Amino acid sequence: MPPMRSFPLPPIPALLLSMLSIQAGAAYAKSLFPLIGPLGTTGLRVGLAAAILMLIFRPNLRLLTRDDWRAVIPYGAVLGLMNLTYYLSLERLPLAIAVTLEFLGPLLLAAALSRRALDFLWVALAGLGIALISPHGTGAALDPIGVTLALVAGAFWAAYILLGGAVGRRLSGTTGVAVGMLVAAVVCVPFGVAQAGTALLAPGVLLTGLGVAALSSALPYSLEMRALRLVPPRIFGVMMSIEPAMGAVCGLLFLGEALLGLQWLAIACVILASAGINLTTPRPPPMVEPVS
Numbered sequence: 001m002p003p004m005r006s007f008p009l010p011p012i013p014a015l016l017l018s019m020l021s022i023q024a025g026a027a028y029a030k031s032l033f034p035l036i037g038p039l040g041t042t043g044l045r046v047g048l049a050a051a052i053l054m055l056i057f058r059p060n061l062r063l064l065t066r067d068d069w070r071a072v073i074p075y076g077a078v079l080g081l082m083n084l085t086y087y088l089s090l091e092r093l094p095l096a097i098a099v100t101l102e103f104l105g106p107l108l109l110a111a112a113l114s115r116r117a118l119d120f121l122w123v124a125l126a127g128l129g130i131a132l133i134s135p136h137g138t139g140a141a142l143d144p145i146g147v148t149l150a151l152v153a154g155a156f157w158a159a160y161i162l163l164g165g166a167v168g169r170r171l172s173g174t175t176g177v178a179v180g181m182l183v184a185a186v187v188c189v190p191f192g193v194a195q196a197g198t199a200l201l202a203p204g205v206l207l208t209g210l211g212v213a214a215l216s217s218a219l220p221y222s223l224e225m226r227a228l229r230l231v232p233p234r235i236f237g238v239m240m241s242i243e244p245a246m247g248a249v250c251g252l253l254f255l256g257e258a259l260l261g262l263q264w265l266a267i268a269c270v271i272l273a274s275a276g277i278n279l280t281t282p283r284p285p286p287m288v289e290p291v292s
Contacts, residue, residue, distance in 0.1 A: 011227040015239045018220035018227070023095065023246045025215030027254035030090055032208055036196035038087040041209075043185075043192015044200050046083055048213035050185035053178040056218070061179070064171075071170050075163040076183020082156035084188055085149045092146025094257040096248035097133060100267050101147060103244055104130065105154025106161055107274045110237075118280055122273040129269030132262050177221065237278035241271050 009017065032041040064072070089098045107126055111119040133142070167176040192200060199205060227236065244267045251257035259267075 009223070011230040012239065014223040015227045015231075015236070018223040019240070019243050019246045020250070021215050021220045021223070023099065023243070023250040024254065025212050026090065026099070026247070027095055027250045028208070028215060029087070029212045030095065030255060032205065032212070033091055035202075035205055036192070036199050038091045039084065039188075039191040039194070040196025040200055041192070041212075042083050042087040043189040043196070044205065044209040045212045045216065046080060046181065046188040047185045047192070048209050049217040050178075050181040052213055052218050053181050053221075057174040057178040059175040059178050064179070068170050071163075071166045072176060072179050073183055075160065075167045075176070076180040077187055078156050078159045078163055079180055080184035080187030082153050082160055083184065084191060085156060086153035089146045089149035089153060092143035093150060094259065095251035095255060096244060096257065096259055096267060097142060097263065098146070098150045098153075099247035100129070100133065100244040100270050101150035102154040102157060103270055103274065104151065105156070105158035107270070107277065108154075109158040109161060110274075110277050114277070116280075119277055122277040122280075125269050125276070126273035129266040129273070132266035132269070181217070238275045241274035241278065244270055 029041050029045055032044070036044065086098065086102055089101070093101075104126060108123065111123050164176070164180075167180065170176075171179070200209075227239075231239075248259060248264070248267060252259075
């Protein structure tokens, strides 16, 4: 990986490009569903992302202690389960809806860790967004299983944030991410092989999977590492709040997934709630982007 100084982008554009890369990678991954299914896509993408990160950062696994593994294995397992449930939700939901529902996990975690009266306002605003976007809301009917899977993915994202703190205290950032992704691959790849089998080895599928892994992991991680060195955590959290809007734009541009007006309003409610809780909390917990 080039050194961080080789990226000429200022931190805010770097974060925007990172989010665009992640959501474009998700849209690109969705194009693989007809060929290898969501589990095959997840296994392929996480497996290739693990290979990329291991090659770039080359962590020495023999130096990890038993306590290091006790921290990194749950972290990587949750990362893998988050990816599996999120991609299963993408099979049933538009990209923008799935990422908005998933985003509730870290948002509610931030509210729970803050425990201030004002945070109930932000949770209520997010709840309004979910009411508008729910299968029984006033918008277009959504698959209830897809909604449930996206919410479960959000819960795994919240757990990923908490477990990531423990890993970060024991291992360097690059080692923790690379080894965590390796553990996630151990979780995801068997599901992918069970669903897609040898179709995972088709040259076109492998090439597309490599592109998805680069868009979803290598490029955004590089950009976010630069941004995190230059912007306060609060600003980082507020910037990450627009991730659902990025998902909506990528879903429309790359997948033709148009949203209704009420669905846009629901996304706006979740974005405002997330931005509000980051702006009004003195020391907000970092809204860690899932390495996916």
